[in-house]
Structure formats: structure tokens, C-alpha cells
Amino acid sequence: MKAGRFSKKELTTYAIVVAAYIICEILMLTGIMSSHMKGLLVPICYYAIVAVGLNLCVGILGELSLGHAGFMCVGAYSSALFSYVTESAIPTAPRFIIALVIGVVMAALAGFLIGIPVLRLKGDYLAIVTLAFGEIIKNIFNAIYLGTDSTGLHFSLKDMASMGMEPGGKIIINGAQGITGTPSDSNFTIAIVILLVSLFVVQNLVSSRDGRAIMAIRDNRIAAESNGINITKYKMLAFTISAAIAGASGVLFAHNISSLTATSQYFGYNASIMFLVYVVLGGIGNIRGSMIAAVILYMLPELLRGLSDYRMLIYSVVLIVMMLVNWSPKAREFREKHLSFLKIKKEAK
Amino acid sequence: MRVLKKVVSVMTASAMAMSLLAGCGGAKASSDTFKIGSIGPATGGGAAYGLAVKNAIQLAVDEINEAGGISGKQVEYKFEDDELNAEKSVNAYNTLKDWGMQFLIGSVTSACSIAVSDKTKQDNMFQLTPSGSAEDCTKYENVFRVCFSDPNQGLKSADYIADNNLGTKIGVIYDSSDVYSSGIYQKFAEEAAVKGLEIVSAEAFNADNKTDFSVQIQKAKDGGADLIFLPIYYTEASLILQQAARDGYAPKFFGCDGLDGLTAVENFDASLAEGVMLLTPFAADATDDLTVKFVTSYKEKFGETPNQFAADAYDAVYAIKASIEKEGITPDMKVSDICDKMKTAMTEIEVAGLTGTITWDASGEPNKEPKGVIIENGAYKSME
Numbered sequence: 001m002k003a004g005r006f007s008k009k010e011l012t013t014y015a016i017v018v019a020a021y022i023i024c025e026i027l028m029l030t031g032i033m034s035s036h037m038k039g040l041l042v043p044i045c046y047y048a049i050v051a052v053g054l055n056l057c058v059g060i061l062g063e064l065s066l067g068h069a070g071f072m073c074v075g076a077y078s079s080a081l082f083s084y085v086t087e088s089a090i091p092t093a094p095r096f097i098i099a100l101v102i103g104v105v106m107a108a109l110a111g112f113l114i115g116i117p118v119l120r121l122k123g124d125y126l127a128i129v130t131l132a133f134g135e136i137i138k139n140i141f142n143a144i145y146l147g148t149d150s151t152g153l154h155f156s157l158k159d160m161a162s163m164g165m166e167p168g169g170k171i172i173i174n175g176a177q178g179i180t181g182t183p184s185d186s187n188f189t190i191a192i193v194i195l196l197v198s199l200f201v202v203q204n205l206v207s208s209r210d211g212r213a214i215m216a217i218r219d220n221r222i223a224a225e226s227n228g229i230n231i232t233k234y235k236m237l238a239f240t241i242s243a244a245i246a247g248a249s250g251v252l253f254a255h256n257i258s259s260l261t262a263t264s265q266y267f268g269y270n271a272s273i274m275f276l277v278y279v280v281l282g283g284i285g286n287i288r289g290s291m292i293a294a295v296i297l298y299m300l301p302e303l304l305r306g307l308s309d310y311r312m313l314i315y316s317v318v319l320i321v322m323m324l325v326n327w328s329p330k331a332r333e334f335r336e337k338h339l340s341f342l343k344i345k346k347e348a349k
Numbered sequence: 350m351r352v353l354k355k356v357v358s359v360m361t362a363s364a365m366a367m368s369l370l371a372g373c374g375g376a377k378a379s380s381d382t383f384k385i386g387s388i389g390p391a392t393g394g395g396a397a398y399g400l401a402v403k404n405a406i407q408l409a410v411d412e413i414n415e416a417g418g419i420s421g422k423q424v425e426y427k428f429e430d431d432e433l434n435a436e437k438s439v440n441a442y443n444t445l446k447d448w449g450m451q452f453l454i455g456s457v458t459s460a461c462s463i464a465v466s467d468k469t470k471q472d473n474m475f476q477l478t479p480s481g482s483a484e485d486c487t488k489y490e491n492v493f494r495v496c497f498s499d500p501n502q503g504l505k506s507a508d509y510i511a512d513n514n515l516g517t518k519i520g521v522i523y524d525s526s527d528v529y530s531s532g533i534y535q536k537f538a539e540e541a542a543v544k545g546l547e548i549v550s551a552e553a554f555n556a557d558n559k560t561d562f563s564v565q566i567q568k569a570k571d572g573g574a575d576l577i578f579l580p581i582y583y584t585e586a587s588l589i590l591q592q593a594a595r596d597g598y599a600p601k602f603f604g605c606d607g608l609d610g611l612t613a614v615e616n617f618d619a620s621l622a623e624g625v626m627l628l629t630p631f632a633a634d635a636t637d638d639l640t641v642k643f644v645t646s647y648k649e650k651f652g653e654t655p656n657q658f659a660a661d662a663y664d665a666v667y668a669i670k671a672s673i674e675k676e677g678i679t680p681d682m683k684v685s686d687i688c689d690k691m692k693t694a695m696t697e698i699e700v701a702g703l704t705g706t707i708t709w710d711a712s713g714e715p716n717k718e719p720k721g722v723i724i725e726n727g728a729y730k731s732m733e
């Protein structure tokens with residue numbers, strides 16, 4: 001099965017991403033691709049990235065997190081803040097790279113800090129607490145007022161008036177109105193590169209010694225502990241990396257559209273649940289599957305725009321159907337029975 | 350199982366490639382119709398606003414087409430849903446661009462409008478937001494708006510309260526998670542200080558926590574507020590009125606255009622709204638011919654009373670019509686050329702619309718006078 005250092009499965013995943021990239025680039029260069037599709041490319045990538053990151057937490061580590069939108073929010077805000085402040089001081093390419101590093105590091109830090117208390121819990125309790133932390137992160141960003149004037153930085157958690165800014169000062173974060181005017185630095189190429197890097201990190205982690213330790217914890221905590229595996233260390237490792245990847249996706253998000261607000265449709269628990277849907281429908285523990293599910297589920301409502309009023313209805317019906325086809329025992333039985341010829345044919349080749 | 354997955358992934362990959370192709374088919378400019386696109390939330394939490402805009406534009410476009418179109422050319426109209434999400438709003442914009450849109454009326458909400466304006470600036474597409482009220486919505490020169498900006502409303506409200514001696518001790522209840530509400534409050538607080546109004550309590554709530562207002566009301570009561578300023582939407586305002594009445598607290602209530610629609614809230618005792626004052630450029634009960642005609646045909650067609658958003662959108666269509674006629678724009682022009690002409694035309698026209706007589710300056714801000722109205726016997730009555 002091994003082809004060099006990578007397994008065949010891993011290589012196929014990279015190949016799919018690279019092939020998708022090449023096809024899209026060709027379509028763009030030849031001018032066939034509509035501007036609607038062009039606009040979708042970057043969002044597709046960052047949702048795929050967050051799905052890959054969350055799958056590390058849910059599928060590999062086996063802990064249900066409903067707070068990933070919160071980590072995405074941390075990555076988005078910290079990087080947008082940096083880019084906004086240094087927009088005129090640093091040229092685009094290095095600025096975006098530094099912003100990316102800042103976003104990833106801040107999200108990892110948030111994941112680490114939140115992980116310390118949270119990872120003592122398991123199952124439903126963990127899901128509830130991560131959900132709460134995600135909401136807390138969102139609400140904190142919603143309340144931040146930050147501005148600068150000639151006397152220096154001003155900060156408030158109440159309202160703008162209490163910052164005591166001089167007239168003519170520049171407001172950076174304006175509470176619920178968030179950060180407006182972040183430079184649009186993300187593009188399809190950089191998004192694909194980040195997706196590949198995230199895939200590389202997650203897949204290599206999974207097939208490494210650390211990854212086996214993490215999966216051992218998932219499968220049987222007590223057995224793993226009795227074999228001398230440091231439970232806390234490996235749980236924190238996986239959770240932090242997962243948060244960092246969500247942060248990277250947040251960086252792309254913040255640099256894709258110019259108005260960044262911490263409202264619930266982007267960073268609330270509904271967004272977290274949407275990421276979880278990508279992971280569950282793509283297959284828990286199946287990194288490539290979660291990536292593909294993110295792409296399909298994000299594109300679906302967009303491609304259904306032609307149906308206008310019915311599109312959200314159809315979207316939800318598709319979700320239910322996918323859920324049933326993928327996971328219901330009857331459907332799996334049916335597939336085993338009637339679609340197994342696909343399997344035989346392939347193997348006969 | 351493994352292999353099956355592989356088959357599925359190959360199939361999905363090819364399905365994706367197909368869908369990429371299906372989404373193609375560049376913009377074909379048809380040369381004999383004007384194409385107006387609009388973006389707003391038609392599903393989800395803000396659907397009421399988006400649908401109002403969608404319907405009102407449809408109404409205006411139908412009227413124009415029946416009357417022979419603009420400069421003899423018919424108008425085509427298409428609305429796209431953005432689910433109150435800035436990212437989806439940009440997607441919707443791109444979809445409309447593929448359709449061949451020449452004029453954009455949208456987005457309905459501020460954050461979406463700002464995100465879209467970045468793209469319209471790149472494409473030099475004319476954008477007129479009916480109700481994107483945040484200050485930054487019109488920061489580019491190709492973007493204009495019909496509604497008042499948030500700071501403008503805060504300013505006018507404070508002035509109105511001070512000039513008409515409506516109260517001296519003000520309590521404010523606002524939605525800190527809402528751009529519109531916090532925008533108005535910020536400017537209101539500044540102007541109140543200038544005008545010598547004392548803000549005795551400024552209590553916020555947010556989108557996740559907007560059913561119980563007893564704390565906010567109690568704070569205002571403790572501060573001895575004789576007027577409560579509500580720069581919020583009518584749904585929450587109706588709850589505040591109910592809860593204040595239950596506590597036996599009866600200050601004056603003053604709001605902005607978000608309160609329009611208060612008397613129509615379901616399961617709300619409309620008598621509680623008696624005496625509520627609001628500063629709004631549009632009141633559905635006004636008796637001028639234009640409003641009466643608009644309200645009756647809107648009700649006839651869509652079965653509900655139009656609100657502020659609908660009125661702004663309706664005026665937006667007529668502003669575009671006036672500009673096209675002024676500059677002699679024809680549908681076969683390039684989008685970018687149309688935009689350049691529109692930029693000058695918008696500053697020259699005067700539209701006698703539902704929300705008053707409007708003129709625009711080059712910054713994109715409308716000049717119109719808000720009307721102070723008071724709710725009396727369940728109807729809006731001018732305060733003058």
C-alpha cells in the first residue's frame with residue numbers, strides 16, 4: 001500500500017485537490033467560468049479546511065467539538081486586525097503571510113487554553129462546553145471597541161463613547177460593526193495551498209506514532225492509559241492543531257470579504273453545527289470525505305439559485321437524504337447487497 | 350467498502366466538474382432591456398426585510414413596464430437571496446453579474462452591502478442600497494443609498510428630542526449586536542451631550558438575548574428617565590412596551606425608522622403603542638396620493654402592509670429611472686460607462702418619492718427630511 005513515504009490513500013487526496021485546482025485554473029484562464037463560480041472558490045476552500053480540522057477533533061480524537069466557529073472567529077479577527085492596521089505599511093504578500101501566522105497562532109492558543117479545562121470532559125458534556133466557549137468568543141468579539149488616536153490605543157468593552165477618543169481618531173474594531181475594510185488578500189491559489197498544508201498536517205499526524213496514540217485514546221481510553229500513553233498531552237495536541245486549522249480558515253474568511261462581524265450566521269453555534277454536518281456526512285474520521293462533503297454542501301444552495309424560493313427546501317431535503325443514505329443501517333445493508341458488484345469489478349481489474 | 354468510497358468520490362468529483370461547467374456561460378448583454386438586480390435576505394432571520402425590498406422593487410418595475418418602460422425600454426428584474434450573510438451576498442452579486450445586471454439595488458442590510466460594495470467598486474457597477482444604513486456603506490463613490498445613515502438618525506433624534514423639549518433624562522435600550530442599533534446609539538450619545546440631554550441609563554441587549562427586558566427597564570426607571578429612546582426594530586420594541594406597562598412604568602417612548610410596523614405586530618396589544626413617537630421618513634398611514642397608491646397596490650399584490658424597507662426600495666427604482674432619463678443612458682452601454690454616468694446623474698436628480706423629496710450629494714448620502722410621527726388611535730399621525 002505504501003508509495004514512498006505516503007500511503008496511496010493520502011496521495012489520492014492530494015491528487016484530487018491538485019486536479020480540482022488545475023481544472024478551475026484552466027476554466028478561469030479560458031474564461032468559461034462564470035463570476036459566480038469564481039466567487040465561490042475561496043469560500044469552498046476555507047470550509048473544506050475547517051472541515052478537515054474539525055475531523056481531526058471529531059473523527060481522529062473522538063471528541064465532539066461544537067466550538068470550532070469560535071476558533072475560526074479568533075483567527076479571523078486577529079489576522080484582520082493585523083492586516084487592517086498594517087495595510088499601508090507592509091506589501092501584500094508578506095502582510096498576508098504574517099497575518100496567516102498570527103491567525104493560526106492565536107487560534108491555536110485559544111484552542112490550547114480552552115482545551116485545558118474542556119478536555120477533562122467527554123461526550124455530550126464536552127460538546128456543551130465547547131459550544132458555550134464558542135459563543136463566549138463570539139460575544140467577546142462583539143463587544144470589543146478598539147481605536148487609536150494621537151494619544152495611543154483606546155479600548156472598551158462597553159461602547160464607543162466610553163473609549164474617550166479624540167475626534168478624528170481611527171476606529172479599528174467597532175463593536176458589533178466589527179472590522180470594516182480588511183484588504184482582500186486571499187485568493188484561490190493561496191486557499192488551495194493552505195488546504196493542502198492542512199491535509200498534509202492532519203494526514204501525516206494520523207499516520208504517525210502520535211496519531212496512533214490519539215486513535216488509541218479514542219478507541220479505549222483506559223487501555224491506552226495503561227499502555228503508558230500520556231492522555232492529556234495527546235488530547236491537547238490534537239485539539240490545538242484542530243483549532244489552529246480552524247484559525248487558518250478564519251484568516252482566509254476575513255481576507256475574502258471586507259466586512260467582518262462576529263454575528264451568529266458566521267461564528268455562532270449554527271456555523272459550528274454546519275461544520276459538524278460536513279464532517280458527519282463526509283464520514284467521521286474520513287479526512288477526504290469531509291473535504292468533499294464541505295465542497296458539495298457549500299455549493300449546493302448556490303447552484304440551486306435557479307430554483308429561487310425552493311432552494312433552501314431542496315437543500316434541507318438533500319441533507320436528510322444524504323444522512324439516510326450514508327448512515328442508516330438499512331441503507332448500508334442495501335449498498336452491501338446490491339452495489340457490491342462495484343467492489344468486485346474494481347478488484348478484478 | 351473502501352472501493353465503494355473510491356467510486357463515490359470519483360463520481361462526486363466528476364459531478365463537481367460538471368456543476369462547474371453548468372455554472373458557466375458568460376454574461377451576454379442583451380441590448381434592449383435595462384437589467385436591475387437586487388440582493389437581500391429572503392430566507393432566515395432577516396427575511397421580512399429582504400422580501401419587503403423584493404416585492405417593492407417588483408411593484409415599481411411592473412408599474413414602469415406597464416407605463417412603457419424607461420426611455421421606451423423595458424426593465425428586467427431579478428432578486429437573489431443572501432441569507433443575511435455577507436459572504437452569500439457576494440455570491441449573489443456574482444450570480445447577478447453573470448445574468449448581466451447593470452444596476453444593483455442592494456444589499457438590504459449594512460454588513461452585506463459593505464461586502465458587496467468592495468466588488469462593485471472593482472467592477473465599477475452602479476450600486477444603490479435601499480436600506481444599508483451603516484456609515485461605511487457609501488464609502489465608495491459608486492455607491493449611493495436611499496435611507497438615512499445610522500449616525501444621521503442618531504443625530505436627528507437627539508436634535509428632535511432637545512428642540513421639542515420631549516424629555517431631559519433619557520434612558521436608552523439598544524441592541525449592541527446590531528449594526529443599525531449601535532450605530533444610531535453612538536451618534537445619539539454624542540449629540541445628546543452637545544444638546545444638554547442627560548442619558549441616565551444606556552442598557553444593551555443582543556441578538557441571543559432579546560426576550561426579557563426587565564433589567565433594562567428597571568435601570569431606566571431607577572435613573573428616573575422621562576423618555577426612553579429605542580433605536581431598535583419593532584419586534585423587540587413591542588416586548589419592551591409590554592414589559593414596561595406590566596411594571597406600571599410609563600415614560601415617553603421615542604424611536605427611529607425601525608419602529609415602523611409596531612402596531613402590526615401579532616399578539617401585541619396595540620393600545621400600548623399609543624403615544625410612541627418615531628422619526629421616520631415613511632409612514633404607511635400617510636394620506637398623500639403616492640403613499641396611498643403604493644400601499645393599496647402593495648397590499649393587493651402581496652397581502653401585507655409595506656414597511657420602511659419597501660418604501661426605500663420603491664424610491665430606489667424611481668431614482669434609477671430618473672437618472673437614466675437625465676443622462677440618456679441606453680441598455681447597450683457597458684456597465685462601467687453606465688456607472689460613470691449614473692454617478693453624475695444621481696447628484697443632479699430630485700426624486701419625489703414615498704420617503705420624501707430626495708436629492709443626493711456625491712458622497713452617496715440622501716438629503717431628505719425625517720418626519721416626526723406619533724401613534725394615535727392605532728394610526729401614525731404627524732407631530733407637527
